[in-house]
Amino acid sequence: xxxxxxxxxxxxxxxxxxxxxxxxxxxxxxxxxxxxxxxxxxxxxxxxxxxxxxxxxxxxxxxxxxxxxxxxxxxxxxxxxxxxxxxxxxxxxxxxxxxxxxxxxxxxxxxxxxxxxxxxxxxxxxxxxxxxxxxxxxxxxxxxxxxxxxxxxxxxxxxxxxxxxxxxxxxxxxxxxxxxxxxxxxxxxxxxxxxxxxxxxxxxxxxxxxxxxxxxxxxxxxxxxxxxxxxxxxxxxxxxxxxxxxxxxxxxxxxxxxxxxxxxxxxxxxxxxxxxxxxxxxxxxxxxxxxxxxxxxxxxxxxxxxxxxxxxxxxxxxxxxxxxxxxxxxxxx
Amino acid sequence: xxxxxxxxxxxxxxxxxxxxxxxxxxxxxxxxxxxxxxxxxxxxxxxxxxxxxxxxxxxxxxxxxxxxxxxxxxxxxxxxxxxxxxxxxxxxxxxxxxxxxxxxxxxxxxxxxxxxxxxxxxxxxxxxxxxxxxxxxxxxxxxxxxxxxxxxxxxxxxxxxxxxxxxxxxxxxxxxxxxxxxxxxxxxxxxxxxxxxxxxxxxxxxxxxxxxxxxxxxxxxxxxxxxxxxxxxxxxxxxxxxxxxxxxxxxxxxxxxxxxxxxxxxxxxxxxxxxxxxxxxxxxxxxxxxxxxxxxxxxxxxxxxxxxxxxxxxxxxxxxxxxxxxxxxxxxx
Numbered sequence: 001x002x003x004x005x006x007x008x009x010x011x012x013x014x015x016x017x018x019x020x021x022x023x024x025x026x027x028x029x030x031x032x033x034x035x036x037x038x039x040x041x042x043x044x045x046x047x048x049x050x051x052x053x054x055x056x057x058x059x060x061x062x063x064x065x066x067x068x069x070x071x072x073x074x075x076x077x078x079x080x081x082x083x084x085x086x087x088x089x090x091x092x093x094x095x096x097x098x099x100x101x102x103x104x105x106x107x108x109x110x111x112x113x114x115x116x117x118x119x120x121x122x123x124x125x126x127x128x129x130x131x132x133x134x135x136x137x138x139x140x141x142x143x144x145x146x147x148x149x150x151x152x153x154x155x156x157x158x159x160x161x162x163x164x165x166x167x168x169x170x171x172x173x174x175x176x177x178x179x180x181x182x183x184x185x186x187x188x189x190x191x192x193x194x195x196x197x198x199x200x201x202x203x204x205x206x207x208x209x210x211x212x213x214x215x216x217x218x219x220x221x222x223x224x225x226x227x228x229x230x231x232x233x234x235x236x237x238x239x240x241x242x243x244x245x246x247x248x249x250x251x252x253x254x255x256x257x258x259x260x261x262x263x264x265x266x267x268x269x270x271x272x273x274x275x276x277x278x279x280x281x282x283x284x285x286x287x288x289x290x291x292x293x294x295x296x297x298x299x300x301x302x303x304x305x306x307x308x309x310x311x312x313x314x315x316x317x318x319x320x321x322x323x324x325x326x327x328x329x330x331x332x333x
Numbered sequence: 334x335x336x337x338x339x340x341x342x343x344x345x346x347x348x349x350x351x352x353x354x355x356x357x358x359x360x361x362x363x364x365x366x367x368x369x370x371x372x373x374x375x376x377x378x379x380x381x382x383x384x385x386x387x388x389x390x391x392x393x394x395x396x397x398x399x400x401x402x403x404x405x406x407x408x409x410x411x412x413x414x415x416x417x418x419x420x421x422x423x424x425x426x427x428x429x430x431x432x433x434x435x436x437x438x439x440x441x442x443x444x445x446x447x448x449x450x451x452x453x454x455x456x457x458x459x460x461x462x463x464x465x466x467x468x469x470x471x472x473x474x475x476x477x478x479x480x481x482x483x484x485x486x487x488x489x490x491x492x493x494x495x496x497x498x499x500x501x502x503x504x505x506x507x508x509x510x511x512x513x514x515x516x517x518x519x520x521x522x523x524x525x526x527x528x529x530x531x532x533x534x535x536x537x538x539x540x541x542x543x544x545x546x547x548x549x550x551x552x553x554x555x556x557x558x559x560x561x562x563x564x565x566x567x568x569x570x571x572x573x574x575x576x577x578x579x580x581x582x583x584x585x586x587x588x589x590x591x592x593x594x595x596x597x598x599x600x601x602x603x604x605x606x607x608x609x610x611x612x613x614x615x616x617x618x619x620x621x622x623x624x625x626x627x628x629x630x631x632x633x634x635x636x637x638x639x640x641x642x643x644x645x646x647x648x649x650x651x652x653x654x655x656x657x658x659x660x661x662x663x664x665x666x
Contacts, residue, residue: 074535134519134542135511141543142507148536149500151484167482174475175508178468186467192573202407203481203563207570209467210474230536237540240525269602 001084002028002043003101003108006224006232007051010043011036024102026307033307033315034100042091047083048075048231056227057159069227070156077104077239081111088119098122098319102304103271104232107239110279114241117257124318126263127304129275130249130282131240136270139179140233143172147226156227165226170217172229177216182267182300249282256283260290261318263311265303291318334417335361335376336434336441339557339565340384343376344369357435359640366640366648367433375424380416381408381564389560390492402560403489410437410572414444421452431455431652435637436604437565440572443612447574450590457651459596460637462608463582463615464573469603472512473566476505480559489560498559503550505562510549515600515633582615589616593623594651596644598636624651 002010002024011028012021022028022043030037045052056072059065088096099120101109106128113123132140147153150168158164181189190209205211245251260283264276273294283290295311297303303311335343335357344361345354355361355376363370378385389405392398421429432453434442439461446456465473480486483501491497514522523542538544578584593616597609606627616623628644630636636644 131525133516134523134525134540135514135516137525137540138507138511138519138542138546141540141546142504142511144536145507145547146479146504149504171475171479171482171504174471174478178471178475181468183466183468186471190467192464192467192470203477203567207467207470207474209471213471213474214478234536 001088001096001099002034002041003099003105006049008043008045009051011041024305026305027312027315033312034319035316039097039319044084044087046075046080048072048228048235050225050228055225056156056231057225067159069159072227072231074231074234074238077107077111077235078115078241080235081108081115084108084112085116085119094119096120098124100124100126101128102126103128103301104236104239107236111239111241113256113258113260114252117255120258122261122318123256123258124261124263124315125276125279127265127268127271127276127301128279129271130242130278132237133275137237139175140237143175144230144233146171146175147230153226156230158226164221166221169221169224169226169229170214173217173220173224174213177213179270180301182269182298184267185299185302188298249278250285253279253282253288254286256286256288259318260288261314262290262292263304263314264292264294265297265300266294267298268301268303270301334421334429334432335367335374336432336438339382341376341378342384344374357638359638360645360648366645367652368649372430372652377417377420379408379413381405381561381568383558383561388558389489389564390558400492402492405560405564407564407567407571410440410444410568411448411574413568414441414448417441417445418449418452427452429453431457433457433459434461435459436461436634437569437572440569444572444574446589446591446593447585450588453591455594455651456589456591457594457596457648458609458612460598460601460604460609460634461612462604463575463611465570466608470570472508473570476508477563477566479504479508480563486559489563491559497554499554502554502557502559502562503547506550506553506557507546510546512603513634515602515631517600518632518635521631582611583618586612586615586621587619589619589621592651593621594647595623595625596637596647597625597627598630598633599627600631601634601636603634 007023010022011025027033028036028041034041047053048055050057056068058068060068060071063071096119099109099112106125109123109125110128112120147165147168150165152158152163153165153168154161154163186209190207190212193208195205195208195211205214242249242252262276262280264273266273276292280290280292293314295303295308297308299306340356343355344358360366361369361374367374380386380388382388383390389401391401393401393404396404429452432442432445439458442456442458443461445453480498480501483498485491485496486498486501487494487496519542523540523545526541528538528541528544538547575582575585595609595613597606599606609625613623613625626647628636628641630641632639
């Protein structure tokens with residue numbers, strides 16, 4: 001199972017309206033790192049989202065079918081993993097061959113290994129962290145405040161009022177976007193290039209990087225629900241599998257039974273390699289089987305979305321075990 | 334001369350209404366790094382600011398004395414340095430003993446060495462950079478968009494309309510503030526501590542770091558003019574002393590005549606040590622006299638405001654030369 005990141009459309013084209021492939025198409029497909037010619041891959045849409053599952057834009061039967069909006073309850077990574085276990089029951093899958101996720105998806109994979117130790121054989125945690133740092137929370141708070149302070153947010157009831165906090169969402173996404181990219185990637189992509197080739201000395205877009213961020217922010221604001229954005233950032237902030245284990249990650253991971261692959265990227269400053277290493281150290285302290293790779297990559301946090309050769313190879317090698325699968329036919333990826 | 338950073342009140346108390354000492358009081362005063370028992374220190378307020386010199390809040394005689402607002406012209410670091418040279422003429426100072434600045438102030442000190450090579454003996458450039466990176470510009474752009482997209486901004490004419498883009502300024506400051514602090518400083522200062530001691534699961538302030546950022550943002554929004562904030566960030570973005578020298582910093586620095594001290598701080602990720610080293614390398618290529626220190630400090634970019642022992646010592650040693658001063662009585666610090 002591939003843990004998601006906003007949308008269940010993780011790879012390929014599935015509908016004639018699909019304008020692009022899924023968000024992780026670089027790594028999922030026939031012959032790719034997560035090889036669909038070997039494995040059956042399940043990618044889902046989490047509750048609270050805005051692209052399929054019930055979320056703040058869904059009708060609330062307890063309020064005359066108006067959109068839930070701000071009445072939609074907050075959800076945690078633990079809640080998501082619980083709903084995913086219920087989905088597994090429904091699909092008749094007792095044990096997953098592997099649970100795989102990057103970033104917030106990696107947190108879900110980690111939580112699976114803690115909450116359902118008997119229900120997965122392999123756990124892949126990519127570009128993730130055992131909990132957010134104060135700096136991570138601070139950036140999320142700026143994004144939330146951008147939305148909450150937009151007059152068009154109307155305390156979250158914008159849909160009922162035919163309004164939309166577009167400016168807040170654009171700002172939130174701009175802040176987020178900067179943290180996804182490495183300083184080096186930004187330098188290579190934009191440098192200090194000017195959009196028009198010369199200085200305008202004004203507040204219109206001048207540098208290429210400004211133009212890019214505004215464009216990305218506007219695109220995002222058209223397709224994402226503001227209440228969902230708030231819920232997602234809070235799920236990130238609250239995530240801490242050690243909370244029920246006296247704040248000890250080592251204790252939290254002591255009952256895990258799967259094999260782990262942990263991957264970080266050298267230029268990822270949102271969830272730096274040190275954060276992945278906290279997970280690895282806690283596993284080693286518990287004498288759990290873990291492989292760890294810090295991949296040399298220039299794309300910052302976004303690196304996990306790219307088919308970087310060593311990363312692809314390690315993922316493929318770790319998943320390998322097709323023979324093993326044949327011997328336990330009840331299991332599926 | 335100490336190059337500023339928003340306000341000329343750099344040290345001590347000067348008025349009975351002063352509630353706190355100046356912003357660089359840790360380093361300026363009798364017996365401190367910049368020792369006022371040895372030197373006469375001039376700190377000024379730059380044009381375009383909102384704390385004394387003419388700026389966007391000043392009356393525009395060409396528009397019935399209404400505030401300039403968005404009609405105030407953009408100013409560059411070069412413009413500021415030119416006005417400072419005019420001030421020097423007015424004060425009767427031909428040659429400054431030293432021009433000292435941190436961050437944007439360091440850029441002004443660097444520009445002095447290029448534009449007026451005969452008018453300073455020593456140049457101190459602290460926690461600065463030879464020009465902004467794409468990431469720096471991106472963060473400034475988010476801050477600007479926060480202000481520009483605030484409905485209370487009214488295209489910059491908020492004062493005339495008795496309005497104020499408070500929300501925009503708060504967001505801008507929150508973004509800026511995160512970049513001033515190191516990840517380590519935030520961790521030590523706040524960690525993941527909860528304001529009330531327990532999770533609320535809502536969008537009120539929960540983590541200490543959120544509370545701190547919102548408070549700092551609100552304080553700032555009361556005392557700073559939004560148009561000035563826009564002007565200051567653009568001055569930062571445009572700064573590039575190599576622009577008139579075929580984009581070569583080495584060429585730009587080839588005619589400098591002063592001695593240089595360049596200081597960076599290990600955890601400063603806004604203007605990282607590598608950026609200071611670009612200046613040092615260009616000076617060394619020109620065989621110019623330069624001392625460089627990368628100070629081990631935990632406070633990120635803000636480190637330059639703290640009296641860190643090695644930093645204070647190096648600054649004091651570099652300025653030293655009181656005897657030298659006596660031999661050239663026309664010069665002043």
